[in-house]
Amino acid sequence: MEVGFLGLGIMGKAMSMNLLRHGFKVTVWNRTLSKSHELVEHGASVAETPAEVVRKCKYTIAMLSDPSAALSVVFGKDGILEQICAGKSYVDMSTVDADTSSKISEAIKERGGYFLEAPVSGSKKPAEDGQLVILAAGEKALYEEVIPAFNVMGKKSFYLGQVGNGAKMKLVVNMIMGSMMNAFSEGLVLAGRSGLEPSVLLDVLDLGGIANPMFRLKGPTMIQGSHSPAFPLKHQQKDMRLALALGDETATSMPVAAAANEAFKKARSMGLGDLDFSAVYETVKALEEPSRNS
Numbered sequence: 001m002e003v004g005f006l007g008l009g010i011m012g013k014a015m016s017m018n019l020l021r022h023g024f025k026v027t028v029w030n031r032t033l034s035k036s037h038e039l040v041e042h043g044a045s046v047a048e049t050p051a052e053v054v055r056k057c058k059y060t061i062a063m064l065s066d067p068s069a070a071l072s073v074v075f076g077k078d079g080i081l082e083q084i085c086a087g088k089s090y091v092d093m094s095t096v097d098a099d100t101s102s103k104i105s106e107a108i109k110e111r112g113g114y115f116l117e118a119p120v121s122g123s124k125k126p127a128e129d130g131q132l133v134i135l136a137a138g139e140k141a142l143y144e145e146v147i148p149a150f151n152v153m154g155k156k157s158f159y160l161g162q163v164g165n166g167a168k169m170k171l172v173v174n175m176i177m178g179s180m181m182n183a184f185s186e187g188l189v190l191a192g193r194s195g196l197e198p199s200v201l202l203d204v205l206d207l208g209g210i211a212n213p214m215f216r217l218k219g220p221t222m223i224q225g226s227h228s229p230a231f232p233l234k235h236q237q238k239d240m241r242l243a244l245a246l247g248d249e250t251a252t253s254m255p256v257a258a259a260a261n262e263a264f265k266k267a268r269s270m271g272l273g274d275l276d277f278s279a280v281y282e283t284v285k286a287l288e289e290p291s292r293n294s
């Protein structure tokens with residue numbers, strides 16, 4: 001199967017590498033050309049524009065940072081719309097909101113193409129290991145056609161119905177994850193301030209009913225103050241923002257998520273946006289720092 005792949009960031013690089021490893025012919029494009037070099041060493045071809053990828057490939061997959069990137073690659077100069085037509089398909093795996101996904105879907109369908117949104121749950125390591133959870137929605141026939149690619153990139157794919165449902169599911173999941181990361185950070189700080197050993201807290205948590213892979217994976221590095229980016233904090237804050245907008249639309253009160261969003265915004269203002277989203281811990285530490293006189 002021949003596929004195009006747009007966006008070779010943390011996730012896109014790992015996902016396209018997996019496709020190559022499993023025998024797919026892959027043509028890549030990335031805004032910053034240098035990020036395609038490693039893929040080329042592993043057998044990928046490079047295109048100069050997103051439109052060129054679509055011209056060459058029946059299926060084009062994208063993994064881009066946010067709604068503005070997703071829209072510009074479709075609607076911009078040399079974008080997807082310049083070449084999409086009957087017989088060509090576009091699968092956007094970026095985390096965006098339902099409105100963005102619907103705009104892209106409509107424009108592609110108007111030109112006779114097929115569209116699927118397919119955001120993923122799982123971070124850098126699951127992407128490298130082909131263990132993502134894929135949340136697809138849109139053209140059912142296209143979903144079935146691209147299952148071989150999804151099976152290489154993920155451990156489980158869900159088909160969720162109409163366009164927008166994949167985006168919404170992903171935002172709900174990440175809203176929960178961002179809120180959990182803040183509660184976890186506060187717990188680590190509270191333990192330290194109370195004279196407890198944070199590493200012992202990790203052991204206690206891991207044996208109880210709220211044990212989870214995120215605490216297990218991130219806890220030890222957070223305590224060390226190391227936040228090498230797997231899921232960049234700026235993207236987690238984007239997801240909180242989009243989830244809160246979904247809460248506005250549906251009149252869903254989400255005070256916990258709103259507070260978590262503020263903490264991620266604070267972290268961005270402290271210049272931590274490119275670090276892992278666990279760096280929100282540094283913000284909680286800074287906010288909780290007792291004054292000398294207290």
Ligand SMILES: NC(=O)C1=CN([C@@H]2O[C@H](COP(=O)(O)OP(=O)(O)OC[C@H]3O[C@@H](n4cnc5c(N)ncnc54)[C@H](OP(=O)(O)O)[C@@H]3O)[C@@H](O)[C@H]2O)C=CC1
Pocket residue numbers: 006007008009010011012030031032035063064065066068069072073093094095096120121122123124230231232235236
């Ligand atoms: N990292 C993770 O753990 C996970 C991330 N996601 C989601 O996947 C998506 C990608 O994440 P990730 O790989 O971590 O992000 P990165 O920041 O590592 O990569 C972002 C990609 O988007 C490209 N891009 C950004 N702006 C534009 C633009 N205006 N035009 C064209 N290309 C653009 C970047 O190109 P360039 O190299 O030129 O900057 C890069 O290829 C995001 O939506 C994120 O929320 C989902 C699950 C897990």
Ligand SMILES: O=CC(=O)O
Pocket residue numbers: 120121122123174231
């Ligand atoms: O979107 C991030 C993730 O870990 O999933």
